Amino acid sequence: MEKYLVTGFSGFVAKHFLDFLDEQEVPAYVLGVDIHRPEFNIYGFKYVRCSFERTDLLDKDQVDNIIYQFQPSYILHLASFSSVAFSWKNPVASFANNTNIFLNLLEKVRGMNLDCRILSIGSSEEYGNVHAEDMPLKEEHPLNPISPYAVARVSQEMLSTVYVEGYGMDIVMTRSFNHIGPGQRDLFVISSFAKQLVSMARIEGKAHLVTGDTSIIRDFVDVRDVVRAYYLLLKKGKKGEIYNICSGTGTTLKEVLDKMGMILGTEVENQVNEKFIRPNDNQIIIGSNDKIKEAIGFEPSIPLDESLRDIIEYWKEQIEQTHENTL
Amino acid sequence: MEKYLVTGFSGFVAKHFLDFLDEQEVPAYVLGVDIHRPEFNIYGFKYVRCSFERTDLLDKDQVDNIIYQFQPSYILHLASFSSVAFSWKNPVASFANNTNIFLNLLEKVRGMNLDCRILSIGSSEEYGNVHAEDMPLKEEHPLNPISPYAVARVSQEMLSTVYVEGYGMDIVMTRSFNHIGPGQRDLFVISSFAKQLVSMARIEGKAHLVTGDTSIIRDFVDVRDVVRAYYLLLKKGKKGEIYNICSGTGTTLKEVLDKMGMILGTEVENQVNEKFIRPNDNQIIIGSNDKIKEAIGFEPSIPLDESLRDIIEYWKEQIEQTHENTL
Numbered sequence: 120m121e122k123y124l125v126t127g128f129s130g131f132v133a134k135h136f137l138d139f140l141d142e143q144e145v146p147a148y149v150l151g152v153d154i155h156r157p158e159f160n161i162y163g164f165k166y167v168r169c170s171f172e173r174t175d176l177l178d179k180d181q182v183d184n185i186i187y188q189f190q191p192s193y194i195l196h197l198a199s200f201s202s203v204a205f206s207w208k209n210p211v212a213s214f215a216n217n218t219n220i221f222l223n224l225l226e227k228v229r230g231m232n233l234d235c236r237i238l239s240i241g242s243s244e245e246y247g248n249v250h251a252e253d254m255p256l257k258e259e260h261p262l263n264p265i266s267p268y269a270v271a272r273v274s275q276e277m278l279s280t281v282y283v284e285g286y287g288m289d290i291v292m293t294r295s296f297n298h299i300g301p302g303q304r305d306l307f308v309i310s311s312f313a314k315q316l317v318s319m320a321r322i323e324g325k326a327h328l329v330t331g332d333t334s335i336i337r338d339f340v341d342v343r344d345v346v347r348a349y350y351l352l353l354k355k356g357k358k359g360e361i362y363n364i365c366s367g368t369g370t371t372l373k374e375v376l377d378k379m380g381m382i383l384g385t386e387v388e389n390q391v392n393e394k395f396i397r398p399n400d401n402q403i404i405i406g407s408n409d410k411i412k413e414a415i416g417f418e419p420s421i422p423l424d425e426s427l428r429d430i431i432e433y434w435k436e437q438i439e440q441t442h443e444n445t446l
Numbered sequence: 447m448e449k450y451l452v453t454g455f456s457g458f459v460a461k462h463f464l465d466f467l468d469e470q471e472v473p474a475y476v477l478g479v480d481i482h483r484p485e486f487n488i489y490g491f492k493y494v495r496c497s498f499e500r501t502d503l504l505d506k507d508q509v510d511n512i513i514y515q516f517q518p519s520y521i522l523h524l525a526s527f528s529s530v531a532f533s534w535k536n537p538v539a540s541f542a543n544n545t546n547i548f549l550n551l552l553e554k555v556r557g558m559n560l561d562c563r564i565l566s567i568g569s570s571e572e573y574g575n576v577h578a579e580d581m582p583l584k585e586e587h588p589l590n591p592i593s594p595y596a597v598a599r600v601s602q603e604m605l606s607t608v609y610v611e612g613y614g615m616d617i618v619m620t621r622s623f624n625h626i627g628p629g630q631r632d633l634f635v636i637s638s639f640a641k642q643l644v645s646m647a648r649i650e651g652k653a654h655l656v657t658g659d660t661s662i663i664r665d666f667v668d669v670r671d672v673v674r675a676y677y678l679l680l681k682k683g684k685k686g687e688i689y690n691i692c693s694g695t696g697t698t699l700k701e702v703l704d705k706m707g708m709i710l711g712t713e714v715e716n717q718v719n720e721k722f723i724r725p726n727d728n729q730i731i732i733g734s735n736d737k738i739k740e741a742i743g744f745e746p747s748i749p750l751d752e753s754l755r756d757i758i759e760y761w762k763e764q765i766e767q768t769h770e771n772t773l
Binding site: 207211214215218219222223226261264265266267269270273274277278281284285399 | 541542545552553591594597605
C-alpha cells in the first residue's frame with residue numbers, strides 16, 4: 120500500500136489532497152503531521168487510511184522518529200509559515216519554519232537512504248520583483264525575492280536542487296501561485312472578501328468593503344486543481360525539476376469582487392484604504408503553466424467563477440452554522 | 447572612537463584585518479567574538495584596543511547581549527563554516543552556522559535600530575556551476591549554487607538584500623574569491639601545498655606531492671588585499687551592493703606548485719590521485735573586479751609570487767619552531 124507523509128496536515132490544502140486521493144479509489148495510507156490538530160474527520164475516507172501525529176518539524180528528534188517509523192513512499196511537504204506579512208514581523212521564525220524544517224526532513228530521508236519521493240512546495244513569491252513585460256512568468260525567469268518569506272522559499276528550492284544533484288535524492292519542486300477554494304482561512308484575500316460579502320449581503324442586501332489596492336492582478340488557481348497537480352507530480356514529475364502551478368491567466372481583485380457580487384446578487388461598493396496597501400507589492404503576477412502541461416499533461420479544470428461560487432457557498436454554510444449556534 | 451564587532455575573530459582573516467586597522471594609526475575599539483579563543487596576542491596592537499568574548503552565534507541570547515552591550519558602529523561578519531566538503535557531510539550544521547547566525551546578528555541590530563554598517567562576507571562558491579566562456583564572473587552573473595555551503599551563502603546574501611530594501615538596514619555584501627596568505631590553516635589547498643613542500647624540501651631537497659586535479663584554475667587573492675577591501679567597503683561601499691573581491695586573474699594549481707618550487711629552489715613532482723578529485727568541481731573560476739575598482743578604487747596590490755613567498759616563509763617558521771620545540 121502506498122504511504123504518504125503529509126506535513127502541514129491541518130491546513131486546507133491537505134484536506135483537499137485527501138479528498139482527491141480518496142477519489143482515486145486506491146487504498147493508501149496517510150500519516151499527517153502538524154503542530155495543530157486537524158479540524159476535519161480523519162476517519163471519513165473510504166480508501167484512504169489516515170492517522171495523525173502532532174509534530175513540531177523544528178524538533179529534529181520528532182522528525183527522525185516519524186520518518187523512521189512510517190517510512191513513507193511519498194512526502195507531500197505542505198508545512199510552511201506562508202504569510203509574507205508575518206515574515207516581515209518575524210523573519211527568523213519564518214526562515215526556521217520554512218527552510219530549517221525542510222532540511223530536517225531531507226536529512227532523515229537521506230540518512231536512512233529511503234526510497235521516497237518528496238514534493239517540495241514553493242511559491243510564486245520566489246519570483247519577487249517582476250514587471251508586466253515578464254508575464255507570464257516561466258520557470259527559468261530569474262528569482263529576485265523581496266521578502267523574508269520569499270528568501271526562505273528560494274533557499275528551500277536551492278537546497279532541493281543540491282540534494283538532488285549532490286546526493287541523488289528524489290525531489291520534485293513547485294512554485295505554486297495563489298490558491299483559492301472552499302475551506303481557506305480568511306487570512307487570505309479572496310476568502311476574506313467572500314466572508315465579508317456573505318455576512319453583509321445576509322444582513323443589508325448590499326455590501327461595502329474597505330480594501331487595499333484592487334487593481335493588482337494575480338493568478339488564481341483552485342486548490343482542487345492544485346492538489347491534483349501535486350498528486351500527478353508525485354507520480355509523474357521529473358526528479359529535480361521545478362514546476363509552476365498556476366492558471367496562466369491574471370485577474371484583478373476588482374474583477375473578483377464584481378464576480379462575487381454577481382453570484383450573491385448583491386451590489387458591491389469598494390473603498391480603497393491606503394493602510395491596507397502593502398509596500399513593495401507587485402502590480403501583476405501571472406504564471407505560465409506550459410511546462411507542467413507538457414511534462415505531465417496537467418491543466419487546471421475549474422474556472423474562476425466555479426471556485427468563487429464554491430467559496431461563497433462555503434462561507435454561507437459557515438455563517439449559517441455560527442448563526443444557528445448562537446440562536 | 448570607532449567600534450568594530452568582528453565575528454569569526456580567531457580565524458586568519460581577522461588577524462590580518464586587525465594588523466591593517468592598526469596600520470591606519472587611528473584609535474579603534476574592536477570586540478572579537480568566536481567559539482574558539484584566538485591564538486594571537488590581542489594586546490599586541492598600538493592603535494587598536496581589542497577585547498574578546500567567547501561566543502556561540504547560534505545562541506540568540508549571547509548575540510543579543512554582545513550587540514546590546516558593545517553597540518558597534520561596524521560589524522565585520524567573518525564567522526562562517528566555510529568548508530564545502532564539510533557542508534556535504536553536515537548540511538544542517540553548515541546552514542545553521544552560516545545563514546542562521548547571520549540572521550541572529552541582523553535581528554538584534556534591527557531590533558535595537560542601531561546605526562551600524564554590516565559587511566556580509568559571501569563567497570565565489572555562490573556562482574556555482576559556471577563555464578569558461580562566463581569568465582571573468584561579474585556580480586550580475588546568475589547564481590547557481592551546487593553545494594549546501596554555497597546555498598547557505600546565497601541565502602545570506604538574499605536576506606541581506608531583503609533587510610536593506612525592506613527594513614532600510616545598512617549592509618554591504620561581498621563575494622570573496624580564494625584568499626591566500628600567511629597564517630592560513632593547511633585545510634586550504636595553497637597553504638597545504640606550501641606546508642608539505644617546505645617539510646619535504648627541508649629533509650630531502652626535493653618534493654613529491656600527491657594532489658587532486660592541478661589543472662583547475664582559481665582566482666587567488668592575498669588576504670592582506672582582502673582585508674583592505676573589507677575596510678574600504680565598511681567605509682565607502684554602497685549600501686545594498688554586492689562586490690566581488692578577487693584578483694581578476696586565473697592561475698592553475700600546477701602553476702602555483704611550480705612557482706613554489708622555484709621559490710624553494712626545489713624540484714617538485716606532482717602525482718594526481720583520483721580520490722582527491724572533487725566531483726562537481728568547477729574547472730575554472732575567475733572573478734571580475736571592475737565593480738569594486740570603479741566604486742571605491744580598490745585594486746589588489748600584492749602579486750601572487752609575493753603571497754607565495756610569504757606563505758612559504760610562514761611555514762618555514764612554523765616548522766622550524768616545531769622542530770626546535772621537539773629537540
